[in-house]
Amino acid sequence: MFKHYEEVINFCQEKQVQMIDFKMIDLLGRWRHLTIPASRFTPDTLKYGIGFDGSNYGYAPIEKSDMVFIPDITTAVFDSFSEVPTLSMIGDVFIIAEPDNYPFDQYPRTIANKAEEYLTSTGIADEMIIGPEYEFHVFDNVSYECKPQQTNFSIDAEQAIWNSGETEYENLGYKIPRKGGYHIAPPQDILYDLRSRMCLLFEENNIPVKYHHHEVGGPGQVEIEVELGRLREMADKTMLAKYLIKNIAFSEGKTATFMPKPLYQEAGNGMHVHMHLFKNKQPIFYDKNGYANLSKEALYFIGGLLKHAPALLALTNPSTNSYKRLVPGYEAPVSICFATSNRSAVIRIPAYAKAPEHKRFEFRSSDATCNPYLAFAAMLMAGVDGIKNKIDPMKEGFGPYDVNLYNLTPEEQAKVKALPKSLNEALDALEKDHEFLLAGGVFPKRLIEIWIETKRKEANSVEEIPHPKEFELYYDL
Template sequence: MLAHEERERRAARAEEMLDGLREAGVVGVVLPWVDTSGVTRVKSVPLAKLPSAAAWGVGMSPVFDAFLFDDSIVAGRFAGSAVGDLRLHPDLDRLTVLAGQPGWAWAPVDRYDQDGQPHVQDSRLLLRRVVDELAADGLSVQAAFEIEWAVGVAGSDDFVPGLTGPAYGMARHVAVSDYARDLLTALAAQGVAVDQFHPEYAAGQLELSVAAEDPVAAADTTVLVRHTIKAVSARHGLRASFSPKVLADGVGNGGHVHLSLWRDGENLMSGGKGTFGLTPDGEAFIAGLLTHLPGLLAVGAPTVASYLRLIPSHWAGAFACWGLENREAAIRFVTGPSGRRQAAANVEVKSVDQAANPYLLMAGLLATGRAGLASLATLPDPVGVDPATLSDEGRREAGVRELPTSLDEAVRAFERDDVLARVYGEELAATVVDVRRGEIAALEGKSAEDVAAALRWVH
């Protein structure tokens, strides 16, 4: 609960920040949160109101927990009512002056009720709780989201690529040079540590990766980076799409998550006697992810369009298996270069995309990894080929399962998963199911092209 003393501390700190923010030209502060459908929603306040927002929050209906991609509202079991109110409290530790959107600052919010109690369906507070539970076990995680997007010409809901040239090609990099310069400059000014940027495979597609952080910071960063990409794109006459399938017959945008598990300054993904240098704890954590991945897709691949992307032989990770540097495995193990493996070894979860609420997804990943630790889980043998090239019998012998091929199948796996039910809790888990089934109903009978068009500009 937010006590009176805590409210006073927050207000005083915000007051101390005002002069510096004014000098930076800030006139307003954007207050974002991510809903159950993975859509980032915002309110904003004039700069002078920041101390009040920090102490008392900004009012917002809890109905957004039940919003769908098209802004219709599901009448869910625990969400969707017009009754009630929440308070959006900005996290001043993460307040950032937006270089890509001059005049504005940005601060992710935690949602509390009118009595100062944490909102039971707030995904950011949930993630912080799961991180604390790992810390109580003496463990921490370093995490990062890869960000893929496609840029189209603004002014149309159709997708007309905003740049051309070969995949990963210099021609495409040159074509996007000014835009990329402005984007990287803005991100650097905002304190985002970008590791790599390159033109990707699909039409108009780009990708950047950022440095690993603690899980809450990693989720915040991916929301901030996407906000910045949208803003810089608009200033260049472009429109950015993070949809898992911008064009029905094209290559989709992934949202791969990188994770490494640590104890006492040691990376448990390296230096052990197990396969590829895994420690027993590192192996158990990965095994937990792999075991629960089918149900996790209801959170990590949360739209009907996600399953247009999640198909074999497209580097999307359509099979529940793991392997060393295997881009067709759902979980790709990365050792890093020789001589740097203690710092670099991690796993990449490939089956997820950027329609996911990053806080919900990260909480589920950490909780299922922790469940693997608790059960001393072990991994099957790694897979060193594209699983799609194996026969059905070959996949059975290798212990390779096909992941859900539809959102409905993923939701049913989610409902059967006791670990996921515990981490999300009754109300949030029910809302995830209700919202997913609402999207399924809204898009029932639609062609792949219609599904892609419906979700193209949502995320």
């Protein structure tokens, strides 16, 4: 929003801003925040930053946890959900040193910056333009508990088919069948106006919207798709978009979740990421004579993504719940391959993107439980590795598979490599295959080690808990 300190002060005076809120990203992808009175915001704030304890963010050890964050005033937005007029902005994390502080190499925003700089340094391109699609559920009630003697969760959505027989409250009968919500119209689509308000709020916060619609999942699954932008910019906007979605739903007595698979036997939430590269404002992914009008560079980029896909998923699909979505039959990919207009492939090339400047493809396995800075940077690093090493996806056996992969015979399916089936399997792949992330000093090796250690604890904690299905299967044996 702003380029200079004086612009911030003028805005605060004009809008009578009383508080300035600073948001930082923790290791797992959640925003943390700290707030100061607007009168305390001085030029020194932008020069010296504000101290905080980095160990509570999942990065630094306790004995070396003093850090500072410095606000990035270009990210400033007026917070629509604060009663006290508040200006909000993202911060970058720095290590305290003499004579000058320097950027913390494990901070996700630093990594996203380095990834963009690395791309430019290779001479391949100078911009990666990406567009995430935000799929999420809006529910009316969610409760859960996890105790030694009792484990359960309960979800409700007014429009869900399971409420068709409800008699305790007014029931007008317009429910959405299981897996029958795609582009459904009102009166079944009771979330239409809520999504429109979300999109208007996006626009007010400089997140241009392409469109919104109800998704496949009957009980409140929806999607908002936004216009494309540069890598770190879109990571910033992804964090802001999730914040806006959750808070507007909460303010209207509903709850929004980006959890990949909150409901059994219903469609899950992905975060498909469209991507293409530009050099001197010219697209490098287009070739009118190539497969699906893709250039060799585009195919090599695809080759890198697919070759490193098992390791990538540890960053792009970093929850145990992610792998409950990546199962056959729900338009979620399970096979490592590419194709045109094929939603069962990891890489889909949209047939409608015909113009050279629009020619692109999407990575379909990722979901919004990821830390977007790490996920987007990892996708870029995998693709650049593909271009540098000329990884041909056709020669590697990744396709193209312009068929419904779920309809292949078992013999044919056996020829197609499968995505990891669990978080631990993806972490195993990342342990073995992460050199492509270290190129150019983009990802620190220590961060990868911390990530694997942290995520293994998560995965193991879930695996240790008895599941209700196990009681159904085994209690009487």
